Amino acid sequence: MKEFKVRKGLLASLFVTAGILAACGGGEEEASQSKEEKVTVDIFQFKVEFKDQFEDVVELYEKENPDVNIDITTVGGGEDYGAALRSRFASGNEPAIFNIGGPQDVADWKEKLTDLSDTKAAGAALDGTLDGVTVEKEVLGLPYNQEGYGFVYNTRLFEEAGIDPASITDFASLEKAVKTLDSKKEELGLEAVFALPGKEAWVTGLHLSNTFLAPEFNHNVLDTFAADKVEFKYGDAFKKILDLQNDYSAQPSVSLDYSQQVEELFSLERVAIIQQGNWVYGSIAGIDQELADSGVGMMPIPVDGYEEGGLPVGVPMYWGVNSAKDEKVVEASKEFMDWLYTSDAGKKAVVEDFKFIPAYEGYDTSKITDPMSKAIYDASEAGETIGWVFMGYPTGWGEGEVGASIQKYLSDEASWEEVIESAKKAWETNRSK
Numbered sequence: 564m565k566e567f568k569v570r571k572g573l574l575a576s577l578f579v580t581a582g583i584l585a586a587c588g589g590g591e592e593e594a595s596q597s598k599e600e601k602v603t604v605d606i607f608q609f610k611v612e613f614k615d616q617f618e619d620v621v622e623l624y625e626k627e628n629p630d631v632n633i634d635i636t637t638v639g640g641g642e643d644y645g646a647a648l649r650s651r652f653a654s655g656n657e658p659a660i661f662n663i664g665g666p667q668d669v670a671d672w673k674e675k676l677t678d679l680s681d682t683k684a685a686g687a688a689l690d691g692t693l694d695g696v697t698v699e700k701e702v703l704g705l706p707y708n709q710e711g712y713g714f715v716y717n718t719r720l721f722e723e724a725g726i727d728p729a730s731i732t733d734f735a736s737l738e739k740a741v742k743t744l745d746s747k748k749e750e751l752g753l754e755a756v757f758a759l760p761g762k763e764a765w766v767t768g769l770h771l772s773n774t775f776l777a778p779e780f781n782h783n784v785l786d787t788f789a790a791d792k793v794e795f796k797y798g799d800a801f802k803k804i805l806d807l808q809n810d811y812s813a814q815p816s817v818s819l820d821y822s823q824q825v826e827e828l829f830s831l832e833r834v835a836i837i838q839q840g841n842w843v844y845g846s847i848a849g850i851d852q853e854l855a856d857s858g859v860g861m862m863p864i865p866v867d868g869y870e871e872g873g874l875p876v877g878v879p880m881y882w883g884v885n886s887a888k889d890e891k892v893v894e895a896s897k898e899f900m901d902w903l904y905t906s907d908a909g910k911k912a913v914v915e916d917f918k919f920i921p922a923y924e925g926y927d928t929s930k931i932t933d934p935m936s937k938a939i940y941d942a943s944e945a946g947e948t949i950g951w952v953f954m955g956y957p958t959g960w961g962e963g964e965v966g967a968s969i970q971k972y973l974s975d976e977a978s979w980e981e982v983i984e985s986a987k988k989a990w991e992t993n994r995s996k
Contacts, residue, residue, distance in 0.1 A: 665954025768966025877951025
């Protein structure tokens, strides 16, 4: 497990005689007492994409608030944040601030979550963004941001292949575009049309499955959380999109990871389309700034047989504050969250440095500059989105069941029927507990 931490200087203990203290007028004693009163807030968070920028903002906050010390540990990317978080709590080294994903996580961690209803951030949260973390009027989490995903594509390659992205409105038109790109791989310099990261169970088991289960659950995460069973009404459409990606993907897809997909293949223009979200902007920009700023677009993943599709948009994670911590630590944690999302300096960092789509009121959204985030924001404003229901899946079901079974399917170790039946049984078993 990779851990990245922000550490400050060590506190020095001064052992001096009473006579020296008297001679110095007690100045050193006062300084020591001041340092002892400093509050330390440990943050355990998952988003590797903004780790460096987050650390820079924390330094700014500490300069403005010298009585607070913030330590950050980031676990994400290829690591399982949920497992790492459980391990961290089991060790007794509990963080003050940690991440939860929605109603299922709220149920799992409720005894460790502070009511954040009285925070400025909760008051500024956009309508609907707190629904999944509110229990009996208690707000138990604060949204990171809004994110969206779909098929991220290379606009230059589409233009050179003679494909108008606006013409892709359903599975048939997507399949036609993919076959056109495939027929022109050599002249376009492509290794493949897609890069399907089958190694990443979250891509298939959470994000891709969400696209086909959201219509079944009315795009509502609370309906999903309350459901005793899953039917996979759009299971055939799910299979079509998975097969299309795999059949035209760089291979072997089952061992392809996020870094290879985004950095080695898409950012170097060796593939034309990837299933990802606006969070990949920083990775692409780190390799090709021009491509990131003006050479990518995003389109919805079509659900065959469902006409009301759009980009899946939602809150990726929430900040929870550990209720088991000392009152001073809890208050310092809440104050930091308020500063991050409601102060002028914090809001500037959220949009301009983190490249977040804000989930709070009072932001200058004209500062949203990268094309993927703009597409998501515009789709959200126009109401052309579908819900993020995977936060209401049973604990571990998305990655541990669906994602793992899809890996077997991609390896020809399981049929699609076996993937669906296994997922149905696992859902019902979990909900019946």
